Amino acid sequence: MENVSGTIRERRTVRRFSDMPVEQEVIVSLLKEAAGLYEAEGTPLWRCIYAGTPESRDELAEGMMAKVKGSNLAKLLPAKMTDLLKKQIINTPAHLIFIAEAGETERQQDINYAAVCSIMQGVQLLGWEQGLGMLWYTDPMMHSELFYQKIGLREKERFAGILEIGYFDKIPKARKRTPAERNWTTIGEGGSLPADSARPTPQSVLKLLNEAVWAPNDGMREPWRFIYVTGSEAVRQLGSAENAVLPLLLVVAKEEADPHKQQEDYAAVCCLIQNFQLLAKSGPWQVRRHIPEWVYERERCKALGLRPLERIVAVLELGGDSSRSESGSLPPAVRIELNTFVKTGPL
Template sequence: MSLSEVKPLGTVTALIKERRTIRDFKQDPVSDELLLELLNVAVWAPNHGNRQPWRFVLYKGDGRQVLADAMLQSYDDDEMREKHGIPKWNDFMKIPAHLVVILKEDTRQKQWDEDYGAVCALIQNFQLAAWEQGLGVVWKTNNYNYEAEFQQVVGLEADEKIVGVLHVGYPASIPKVQPRKSAEDMLTIIDSK
């Protein structure tokens, strides 16, 4: 018996299937109130021991230039900065909001794994809640997240890790659905004889 046979698929299922990664944003601002509302939904992510191992830094308005400049400075090579950095800087300045999601790192491997998973779940919650409100998100894990100068600008502490920079705004266009592999093709079932 499938889930759809047990209970009609609800809005969560629809949101999961309808959400798209957005890379083309309108320049309309996103209110602080809406972003806070979305974060207050996202923090309900499951997290072992209720450790809540996350924090956030939001760049919007003129603050976007601080983040864009830090990203641009992460390019050591002038040619790469010109070819990739400058266009990315221009994109950063067009996107209404950038949310840096930070993990407080635990030195114990099991707890680190649990906490990293929790922060990833928080990001998915944020994306789904944003989509429900008509906002698009792209979750970026680019090389600049690992550069010391970029981390310093973000205010990263020695025991923290950037899990992602979320670019947030109203979609200017929505990409087509990309097919997914069937779970049946990737599932191994082990049952009694």
């Protein structure tokens, strides 16, 4: 990615696409490059389904419209309106359906889901550089048993969303973002470093966060906040004794009671973290992203000031030797299923 900062700030959600087709080779290239950009612990498992032919888009539209047609809303909508909605789906040049595969533990499930959401953000950024606009679509009205059957969703798998993809003629206007400082809390003390240090300072972290907040988020909810942990004792208490001198950034998804919005918010926070990691790559210090076991201990999280419905999405270790940066072995685990909703195996 040539200009990470510019691309993150300039990218927009696009809802209207031109008739220009999107070649399958372009989609596959974007997926592979986006997978290569993702860096975290372990080897997450995820898959995606590509609907790029008129036949596959028609089948996808049937699944996406099933719940609407079977609801009371359908009785209120004229037939022309439902036909128009279906036509919009079919006329969108390409769709990518993303699924996080099942994990044996809640932590593994979150690792898989965080990876697929972060990679979706990578696809959007890389696509934008090539003139492709995208809409991350998760509307509850398309969640139905028929839709899940169409995409082959299995038990304990998580549907992350559909990227509707196409070239476009007009760039939507930007909408303001809330400065990261307004969602920032510090725990611990000490460790203040000179401005020219190769190690992160609160100011340098906030600078990157204020670019990273240009992440996709539904309805501009901006569902994130940040806990900066500094000082060897505070860091050591969170299980980072190996590098207790390095500060930690806990990225938190804010409280949300609605289950669907919870999932959307978690995905948005993952995108922000992916932005932050990409921005940090061009800087003097490294970022190690992980989900430690203790984030599932409610009492421990409560002691950090988390409210009942908040959750830590990731712990970022800031600074350190670049050789410690861990890159998941994603490409072998990526399964792309092309132009069909029947599993065809690895690409």
